[in-house]
């Protein structure tokens with residue numbers, strides 16, 4: 001693995017990496033990671049940081065005085081903790097003369113193309129100006145269904161959006177093990193080839209004390225990102241010199257080999273399942289054509305039904321006759337026009353090939 005100048009790396013740090021076992025902030029660990037990120041920047045790699053820890057920091061710095069609803073509690077703690085978290089990063093990066101910027105996002109910011117491009121433009125501007133973007137989910141407004149599964153999902157979305165070369169997920173384990181990491185006989189899975197079968201049977205539902213999603217989301221997100229051409233490493237952020245070892249290609253971790261990179265616009269579509277506004281049911285002929293490996297767009301002649309409402313530019317879910325989810329695509333026109341063209345020949349594609357993403361059923 002060589003590290004070209006300008007290589008874009010997204011690094012995600014989990015809550016557990018930044019806290020000690022009793023939940024108090026682990027300043028030493030944060031300082032060590034700040035040093036290492038600064039080292040990568042000195043080597044002229046571009047880094048985007050996704051960091052969890054707001055709730056954990058808030059919990060340790062503030063005690064609620066009134067009986068408060070659990071959801072509001074989390075909102076309060078994250079709002080309080082985020083200030084502490086970013087303050088701690090700012091102070092430490094200042095010592096390294098690295099300017100930082102705080103970016104708080106919600107799932108809806110990935111919902112439409114406009115928000116998405118605005119966010120991307122801002123991050124690109126920051127990188128160009130050599131500012132380190134420090135991203136976290138805006139937990140004060142993201143509750144229940146508006147939430148990302150966790151920051152691993154957010155990190156995958158950001159890596160795809162920014163066309164990153166590498167995504168490094170730092171947790172409190174060395175990677176994915178072929179059993180529970182606490183069992184002595186389990187071994188670290190060091191390499192995962194593109195399109196290899198799911199590893200979910202190895203993963204216990206347990207998660208670390210402050211984590212939200214657990215290893216399953218990390219694995220799903222890592223596979224998806226690798227299929228989009230991004231190399232993904234799940235590694236132990238508590239390990240000394242984890243990022244330096246990454247730089248010197250000697251990191252012990254789970255490495256997801258990147259698949260062949262696909263066309264760029266497809267990356268945001270691949271991550272848009274939750275945001276799709278409508279469904280397009282296609283016939284068997286259309287399904288076969290789309291899966292043929294050829295450059296095929298989705299034409300109205302192969303569409304059996306349109307469900308839900310969507311406008312031009314929004315993402316639609318593509319469904320087989322028997323209800324299987326086949327893929328996602330950006331609609332070239334809205335649901336109303338699509339209804340009129342249903343089953344007709346010689347019509348403009350509803351989803352152009354460049355904006356069509358088919359699910360990989362091995363993931």
Ligand SMILES: Nc1ncnc2c1ncn2[C@@H]1O[C@H](COP(=O)(O)OP(=O)(O)O)[C@@H](O)[C@H]1O
Pocket residue numbers: 013014015016017170171172173175176177178179180181202203204205206207208209210211212213214215
């Ligand atoms: N097969 C496995 N390999 C590695 N970790 C596993 C496995 N099964 C369960 N886990 C658990 O997943 C946890 C990491 O996920 P999570 O709690 O979400 O961390 P983070 O806070 O870093 O996002 C580990 O601490 C570990 O206990």
Ligand SMILES: N[C@@H](CCC(=O)OP(=O)(O)O)C(=O)O
Pocket residue numbers: 013014015016051052053054055056078136137138139149150151152210211212213214
């Ligand atoms: N936005 C939350 C992050 C929640 C989360 O995803 O945590 P983790 O599983 O540790 O990455 C916080 O800062 O506390």
